[in-house]
Amino acid sequence: MIRDYIKKFKRKKFYHDIIESLIRALEAKDIYTKGHSDRVAKMAEDMCKELGIRGRTKETIHIAAHLHDIGKIGVPDEILNKPGKLTDNEWEKIKLHPTIGHDILGNSKELKQISKIVLHHHERWDGGGYPMGIKEKEIPVGSRIIAICDSIDAITSKRSYKNAMSWECCRTEIEKNLSIMFDPTFGKAALKLIPTWSQELKYPKNQCEYKYEIIKN
Ligand SMILES: [Fe+2]
Ligand SMILES: [Fe+2]
Numbered sequence: 001m002i003r004d005y006i007k008k009f010k011r012k013k014f015y016h017d018i019i020e021s022l023i024r025a026l027e028a029k030d031i032y033t034k035g036h037s038d039r040v041a042k043m044a045e046d047m048c049k050e051l052g053i054r055g056r057t058k059e060t061i062h063i064a065a066h067l068h069d070i071g072k073i074g075v076p077d078e079i080l081n082k083p084g085k086l087t088d089n090e091w092e093k094i095k096l097h098p099t100i101g102h103d104i105l106g107n108s109k110e111l112k113q114i115s116k117i118v119l120h121h122h123e124r125w126d127g128g129g130y131p132m133g134i135k136e137k138e139i140p141v142g143s144r145i146i147a148i149c150d151s152i153d154a155i156t157s158k159r160s161y162k163n164a165m166s167w168e169c170c171r172t173e174i175e176k177n178l179s180i181m182f183d184p185t186f187g188k189a190a191l192k193l194i195p196t197w198s199q200e201l202k203y204p205k206n207q208c209e210y211k212y213e214i215i216k217n
Contacts, residue, residue: 019066026073030080033069036153039201041065043149044142046196050189053141061142064117068146071101071118098122099131117142121150124181136183144183148174148190151181157203167198 023037044065048058072080075097079090086094098119105115120134120143127135129147139147155170165173171194178184 016063019063022070023066026070029077030069030072033072033159034204035202036157037066037069039153039203040068040146040149042201043152043190043193043197044145046193047145047149047186047189050193051145051186057141060113061117061145064114064121064142065146065149067101067105067114068118068121068150069097069101070104071097071099073104074100095122095130116140117146119143121146123147125183126180129181139183144186148182148186151177152190152194152197153201156201164203167194170194 020038027034027037041062045058045062048054048061053061072094075093079086079093082090098121102115102119105111105118117140120132120139123129123132123134123139123143124147125136125139125144127133152170152174155165155173156167158164171191174182174187174191174194178187182190
């Protein structure tokens with residue numbers, strides 16, 4: 001009995017380790033997103049707990065959060081690491097990453113659910129997102145959770161096109177976008193967690209102070 005439990009635990013840990021290694025490969029290519037997937041995965045897990053999402057569903061969302069930007073592997077380095085503003089054409093290439101990620105993961109039957117969450121992580125509550133422009137509860141629960149965590153990390157991190165913003169500005173941005181970009185119920189759960197995240201999340205040392213432009217993530 002205990003041996004079975006240990007075996008199952010080790011298998012789960014092994015699976016998790018492989019996923020983290022895959023993401024390290026992506027982060028070696030995209031210097032500005034170092035630690036991004038880990039922070040989004042931690043926030044998504046905390047949000048699941050806050051929303052009472054447990055068991056396999058929580059695990060699926062957590063893994064999808066680790067993998068959400070895996071499709072950036074298919075975007076040229078010079079676009080990913082470009083300092084300053086992207087051209088419309090470059091921006092269109094970045095916007096392919098959810099579909100590329102979905103195609104990378106969709107080959108495996110076991111990863112089907114995860115690939116669906118990845119495909120929709122840039123949809124918006126009002127239908128103005130991509131790639132499908134679906135809205136509200138048409139968007140998978142996991143994608144709605146990741147969309148919020150992803151934006152929070154984009155706001156509070158330094159990127160090639162912007163500096164980091166304070167947690168107070170982040171709170172204002174999330175509040176302003178409830179029922180626009182974000183599921184209002186999930187967004188309110190995230191607002192409750194901001195004090196914890198502001199203490200617990202780890203960012204690279206070279207983070208700069210606040211200067212907000214546009215979140216293009
Ligand atoms: Fe993304
Ligand atoms: Fe992301």
